[in-house]
Amino acid sequence: MDIVRSWREQKIMLKRRFPVLSDEDFLFELGNRENMLSRLEKKLNKSRVELESLFAELQTY
DSSP states (O other), X not given: OOOOSOHHHHHHHHHHHOTTOOXXXXXXXXXXXXXXXXXXXXXXXXXXXXXXXXXXXXXXX
16 A cells, blocks of 8 residues: 555544544554554444555545
8 A cells, every 4th residue: 555645644534534533542652553453443343454444545535
């Protein structure tokens, strides 16, 4: 996947699309992206595949 949007832009887009998300949901320690993705999966009730698809979709806007 080619990254065309910054992480900041992606967070803003996701927060607009899913108002239930907060800045805390996107916090992660360097090298530990898995914890953040797990939190997002639970909060949005989406599988990892659906979440990755959502991130890929953000790149097309």
